[in-house]
Amino acid sequence: xxxxxxxxxxxxxxxxxxxxxxxxxxxxxxxxxxxxxxxxxxxxxxxxxxxxxxxxxxxxxxxxxxxxxxxxxxxxxxxxxxxxxxxxxxxxxxxxxxxxxxxxxxxxxxxxxxxxxxxxxxxxxxxxxxxxxxxxxxxxxxxxxxxxxxxxxxxxxxxxxxxxxxxxxxxxxxxxxxxxxxxxxxxxxxxxxxxxxxx
Amino acid sequence: xxxxxxxxxxxxxxxxxxxxxxxxxxxxxxxxxxxxxxxxxxxxxxxxxxxxxxxxxxxxxxxxxxxxxxxxxxxxxxxxxxxxxxxxxxxxxxxxxxxxxxxxxxxxxxxxxxxxxxxxxxxxxxxxxxxxxxxxxxxxxxxxxxxxxxxxxxxxxxxxxxxxxxxxxxxxxxxxxxxxxxxxxxxxxxxxxxxxxxx
DNA sequence: ACCTGAACACCGTTCAAGT
DNA sequence: ACCTGAACACCGTTCAAGT
Numbered sequence: 264x265x266x267x268x269x270x271x272x273x274x275x276x277x278x279x280x281x282x283x284x285x286x287x288x289x290x291x292x293x294x295x296x297x298x299x300x301x302x303x304x305x306x307x308x309x310x311x312x313x314x315x316x317x318x319x320x321x322x323x324x325x326x327x328x329x330x331x332x333x334x335x336x337x338x339x340x341x342x343x344x345x346x347x348x349x350x351x352x353x354x355x356x357x358x359x360x361x362x363x364x365x366x367x368x369x370x371x372x373x374x375x376x377x378x379x380x381x382x383x384x385x386x387x388x389x390x391x392x393x394x395x396x397x398x399x400x401x402x403x404x405x406x407x408x409x410x411x412x413x414x415x416x417x418x419x420x421x422x423x424x425x426x427x428x429x430x431x432x433x434x435x436x437x438x439x440x441x442x443x444x445x446x447x448x449x450x451x452x453x454x455x456x457x458x459x460x461x462x
Numbered sequence: 463x464x465x466x467x468x469x470x471x472x473x474x475x476x477x478x479x480x481x482x483x484x485x486x487x488x489x490x491x492x493x494x495x496x497x498x499x500x501x502x503x504x505x506x507x508x509x510x511x512x513x514x515x516x517x518x519x520x521x522x523x524x525x526x527x528x529x530x531x532x533x534x535x536x537x538x539x540x541x542x543x544x545x546x547x548x549x550x551x552x553x554x555x556x557x558x559x560x561x562x563x564x565x566x567x568x569x570x571x572x573x574x575x576x577x578x579x580x581x582x583x584x585x586x587x588x589x590x591x592x593x594x595x596x597x598x599x600x601x602x603x604x605x606x607x608x609x610x611x612x613x614x615x616x617x618x619x620x621x622x623x624x625x626x627x628x629x630x631x632x633x634x635x636x637x638x639x640x641x642x643x644x645x646x647x648x649x650x651x652x653x654x655x656x657x658x659x660x661x
Numbered sequence: 662a663c664c665t666g667a668a669c670a671c672c673g674t675t676c677a678a679g680t
Numbered sequence: 681a682c683c684t685g686a687a688c689a690c691c692g693t694t695c696a697a698g699t
Binding site for chain 2: 288289290365368369371372373374375376377379382385386404406407408410411413414415416417418419421422424425426427428429430431432433434436437440441443444445447448449451452
């Protein structure tokens with residue numbers, strides 16, 4: 264009659280799944296592996312998540328929210344100019360992506376059984392970028408600028424983690440070059456907009 | 463005594479796998495599904511590929527070689543200046559990525575059972591970019607510039623295909639903005655290098 | 662030389678039964 | 681309310697046997 268005490272929680276399951284993901288990739292995130300890690304049997308997982316795809320989606324959402332917190336902190340703790348904030352954001356993102364490469368690679372992808380993070384969590388992760396972009400180029404071009412910056416940082420770190428940069432050379436320098444070029448060009452695009460507005 | 467006639471080929475198997483990949487994602491590329499599509503039984507696939515991971519790697523290599531041919535054609539058929547060639551390359555890459563989004567998303571990723579395209583095929587796909595980058599910024603910065611350009615185009619199209627750009631706005635415009643900004647900034651970086659060299 | 666059916670271990674998922 | 685063992689369909693893979 265007395266209900267079985269919960270031996271785990273949704274949060275603990277997501278944490279276990281994230282650990283398995285980083286250790287062994289997507290295929291290592293099996294219902295059996297996750298269940299074992301949290302100390303229950305596979306069927307019990309279905310009391311917490313509808314199916315494996317739901318669990319993977321929760322992993323991605325959790326990752327996106329973590330990233331959002333990190334990037335928000337970077338922006339809020341800084342009183343520098345937008346360009347400096349952009350460099351700080353990019354550095355923080357790269358650290359995050361290199362610390363948890365498999366989760367980061369899934370953030371804006373669609374390769375895991377159709378699982379995707381919630382739109383809100385994705386928006387949360389990108390919000391600080393959007394904010395800095397708006398400070399740099401104004402509200403009209405902010406969304407496009409944020410997309411450009413996110414695409415570069417996400418693409419670069421995904422490739423880096425996947426080992427796609429194997430021709431030698433300094434990978435750090437390439438990331439910095441990209442950032443500098445984007446920051447400079449976006450400032451110039453903003454100036455162009457101001458000139459147009461001044462006419 | 464007479465050996466069984468081959469009813470399929472490695473190339474036909476790879477083609478079938480690519481079709482299944484685009485139609486239903488990675489999970490749709492099952493040995494059973496691929497075998498059925500080429501008209502043999504699953505065990506026979508192991509006469510052509512060591513295991514599923516090998517087959518996926520062949521799919522990625524095939525994709526990379528296709529892309530390499532497309533991009534090489536773009537550069538070779540053009541007598542424009544490097545910046546115009548860069549825009550042509552980027553447009554061709556985006557068309558490719560939107561035509562076969564799942565394969566394109568895997569090109570520089572590491573999410574499919576540890577399968578990756580051969581290094582040569584990856585190099586083949588990127589070679590035209592490296593060539594145009596060198597024409598723009600010179601040999602010293604060519605590798606870094608090519609990485610920046612590839613990261614942007616790959617990241618952008620991966621995000622676009624995954625549905626990560628869901629806040630409205632013109633996605634085309636954002637891609638063009640990124641390209642213009644990168645092209646302008648890289649030209650400027652090249653000028654900087656020339657000035658240094660002139661000192 | 663390639664193809665096949667049978668078999669095995671494994672995985673995601675369901676469900677009736679337990680507390 | 682959550683957990684469990686048993687069961688099912690499915691998947692990747694192996695292998696001896698066929699031609």
